[in-house]
Amino acid sequence: MNVKNIMVIGAGQMGSGIAQVCAQAGYSVLLNDLKAEFVDRGLGVIKKNLSRQVEKERMTAEEMETVLGNVTASTDLQDVKNVDLVIEAAVENMDIKTKIFSQLDELAPEHAILASNTSSLPITEIAAATNRPEKVIGMHFMNPVPVMKLVEIIRGLATADEVYQTIEDITKTLKKVPVEVNDFPGFVSNRILMPMINEAVYTLYEGVASKEAIDEVMKLGMNHPMGPLTLADFIGLDTCLYIMETLHEGFGDDKYRPCPLLRKYVKAGWLGKKTGRGFYVYE
Numbered sequence: 001m002n003v004k005n006i007m008v009i010g011a012g013q014m015g016s017g018i019a020q021v022c023a024q025a026g027y028s029v030l031l032n033d034l035k036a037e038f039v040d041r042g043l044g045v046i047k048k049n050l051s052r053q054v055e056k057e058r059m060t061a062e063e064m065e066t067v068l069g070n071v072t073a074s075t076d077l078q079d080v081k082n083v084d085l086v087i088e089a090a091v092e093n094m095d096i097k098t099k100i101f102s103q104l105d106e107l108a109p110e111h112a113i114l115a116s117n118t119s120s121l122p123i124t125e126i127a128a129a130t131n132r133p134e135k136v137i138g139m140h141f142m143n144p145v146p147v148m149k150l151v152e153i154i155r156g157l158a159t160a161d162e163v164y165q166t167i168e169d170i171t172k173t174l175k176k177v178p179v180e181v182n183d184f185p186g187f188v189s190n191r192i193l194m195p196m197i198n199e200a201v202y203t204l205y206e207g208v209a210s211k212e213a214i215d216e217v218m219k220l221g222m223n224h225p226m227g228p229l230t231l232a233d234f235i236g237l238d239t240c241l242y243i244m245e246t247l248h249e250g251f252g253d254d255k256y257r258p259c260p261l262l263r264k265y266v267k268a269g270w271l272g273k274k275t276g277r278g279f280y281v282y283e
Helices: 013-024 036-055 061-069 077-082 094-107 123-127 161-173 189-205 211-222 228-235 237-251 260-267
Strands: 005-009 028-032 071-074 085-088 113-116 136-141 150-155 177-182
Touching: 005 013, 005 077, 013 028, 013 036, 013 061, 013 071, 013 136, 028 036, 028 077, 036 061, 036 071, 061 071, 077 094, 085 094, 094 113, 094 123, 113 161, 123 136, 136 161, 150 161, 161 177, 189 211, 189 228, 189 237, 189 260, 211 228, 228 237, 237 260
Parallel strands: 005 028, 005 085, 028 071, 085 113, 113 136, 150 177
Antiparallel strands: 136 150
């Protein structure tokens, strides 16, 4: 299938990053969100990222203008009528995602593939909100999207082989590395990463060591670029908690039970870097 026009839904950190890499690969991109101010903010992030590339002489000013010219703002889902692929990067909430996919199913052309950037929710359940489950697939990009190479491609129960192949080919045109994953809670990345972060929180909670010591052990002992508690602050403690709850519910296994300390921090509004405080304090 020939994909030329892509709509990205959600102009936040992930959505704007996805729109940027699609535009850099030469696709015509609609960046959609509920309000114009959200889209404008996302476009501002893209411009800032590209300007940095120009400063580092990795891209010319003309190339930057071409990429920016490939992205169009959208606040109306009706704009999906002329696209070949939708990549949804809205908030990680099943009710919101199924509502969006149900609307997209009605509005998007019959041939259009509907992809979700979900990091943990079942693709099969999202697909069930549509009349085209064979054309629904997961495209889980890593954060920050312009830098990270991996895309987990998740097959739902009904995803067609040709749809999978199309998305794998597109991922390669974005200069990313596609990895095929079946539809299980947390897929591969978060099924392994989140319990590690949760165990680090338990280690702090039980007084085994200080947060600095826990992070230092994983950085120097396991060669991780950043410690698990720092990483949790960057991801957002609310996101970590939500994914742990998804794993716990999905597998019904207590090894995925979120640490009470993680729950307490989220209730306190200490969500990490985005709120200025998580396990660490950010000025």
